[in-house]
Amino acid sequence: MAGKAYIVGVGMTRFEKPETREWQYWDMAKEAGGKALADAGIGYEAVEQLPVGYCYQASTAGQRAAYELGLTGIPVYNVNNNCATGSTALMMARQFVESGLNDCVLALGFEKMKRGALGGGADGGDFSTSPVARHYGVMAAAHGFEMTPPTAQIFGNAAREHMERYGTTAEQLAAVGAKNHRHSAHNPNAQFQDVYTVEEILAAKTIHRPLTKLQCSPTSDGAAAAVIVSERFVREHGLAGRAVEIVAQAMTTDTEESFASGSCIDVVGKPMSRAAARQVYAAGGLGIEDVDVIELHDCFSVNELLTYEALGMCADGESGKLVADGATTYGGRWVVNPSGGLISKGHPLGATGLAQAAELVWQLRGTAGDRQVPGARVGLAHNIGLGGAAVVTVLRR
Template sequence: MTRETTGKAYVVGVGMTKFEKPETRDWQYWDMAEEAGTAALADAGVPYTRVEQAVVGYCFQASTAGQRAVYALGLSGIPVYNLNNNCATGSTALMTARQFVEGGVADCVLALGFEKMSRGSLGGGAAAGDFSTSPVARHYGIMAARHGFEASPPTAQIFGNAAREHMERYGTTEVQLAAVGAKNHQHSANNPHAQFQDVYTVDEILAAKTVHRPLTKLQCSPTSDGAAAVLVVSERFADEHGLRDRAVEIAGQAMTTDTEESFASGSCIDAVGRPMSRAAARQVYERSGLGIEDVDVIELHDCFSINELLTYEALGMCEEGASGKLVESGATTYGGRWVVNPSGGLISKGHPLGATGLAQTAELVWQLRGQAGARQVAGARVGLAHNIGLGGAAVVTLLRKA
């Protein structure tokens, strides 16, 4: 069959499970995948028999777990692709689905992500000081050369050290870092899909257990179980199936990986991905013809509070070093210039690695359709998602109501 390439791809269905603390519910990854996938198909009003390809992302399950997951939706014999791109896995699945649609390979593709995790801190792939077998050996080596290697969780260390550098270089304060956590916990109180709905003051966040100074527990994303799914279709498919009223256009998307800039400075700020994020954002703005000034609502990768601040700078929301003042000003919450992480973000919504990027998309689609309930951003027309994984991959996606 010959397909016309339209150059456009649309999200017409989204779904996700509630994100939960590991071992809270007696379910397997295929159970959560079925729940999220079924919800996305129902949202679109499209049966699984119309799906032509499935792209499935996860980090901690065995090879071909994607097949086991989609078999719960149907046994149609379609190609199933299994992806692992660290914490950017979900957005990588979305990008792959978009490329299939834009390239004319398929008219209807399901992007699905899930994770069944273990309790406790994420290890990060490096034992104390031993980087030899870790995919992120170079990143941790940058950290160790400047800050040493301590007993705290490696991912918290590298981001905590990035926070220390930001404080030393720009005068960012612990109160400003805690303000990120306070904002996102406040937002999650209105999200029934979030792992946590508790609200905390800045003082309570500062007083929480220290994970790696200056980051406290309430500024760190938890391990989580959960799944999310997104149905991506061509313009032709949307028109033929009467889906325009619920379609959200993927107006621009880019993925970048580490360059020399990530390592040349010897700074954890660069090693954790600010240069990657900046480059991905620049590409998306150029390709879409939209800029940060056009964006209303943002879901970004706040794995730790410092990464939200670094991402403000990478996306062009403020000058380099001014992100602490930006969050403190109220510019990134309701009533401000943008609403960032209305879902609660990774810090409060949760972070099942394979699902995170797709859950960001689900939240933005609900926002752009006006379906976000008590957390709705008034008049939202353009949304931006940012998802990053060490190792490294940064994916930025611009969504626009069709």
């Protein structure tokens, strides 16, 4: 029978610049998974299934990582959904539990990456066979194709469209980066803890106009994990004091709306995000007005602004003013990316969605330390992958 699902344990490694430390992906997975199990107060033998997310390792890397936690013979599912991989693993775990199939599932995500910009899903630079060929085709038709990192290029062009359409300013885009770098100063797990002014962010190296380096998420090594259990498991193991309910969750993919307009704003996923948010609000009986803290997919500063609009935090075109007015930081209406977000916390693709969940669990438990959002009771996570998948999750304590 269908029932509720709860997160009772979370863990993550520090996110680090690739090649900083001599460790393998199974080492980071062991660390994050072990922390999540310890947080829940259970052993690996209690875990019945294990979805494992990653993008850059070989097939069955999920099993190799799981073997460091235990050799119990449970099913391991290897998950790859681009940048939404971690939240996809979380969604699988929730479905296993809510369906009544399992009482305890571990969701794990990791990535061991290379330095430098992402290639955008092309093999050897040939975008004709890329899974995101249609997306880059829309961009090329409207803006051409330049010799800059392709993911920065498609989001940078979305930023230019937003500026032209709504009058969004470079300063408002930079304010996203300044906010998230400021937040990460209090996060010991973040790849960066440096604080920058808007002026310093604008003066940084341009990656693709108008985006500077300090408005772009870095490549990262790291892992994150979450233990998802049934209401019965919570009761039988005395975990009510640690449990955070997964109120609702939705995943969407591209529809005709993503491509019909020829706009990079749509092709990078705003319609997917809006649809996922609407589904979650309807399923959970909550709205954005009920949310206190948000971890969203700021792979580039512009995507944070687009996501404000997709989540219903403001009308289309008003997101630049929202961040500039301080509505999305401490003392504002919401606190968005208290962890530092992808821009400053880091972005190991397979781990990102689960790291968002970990941050929200800490926030809702009231254990986030110097970055604690006062009185946080409801949290929302937004994780998106180009190509495409958008996952929105609402958590409640």
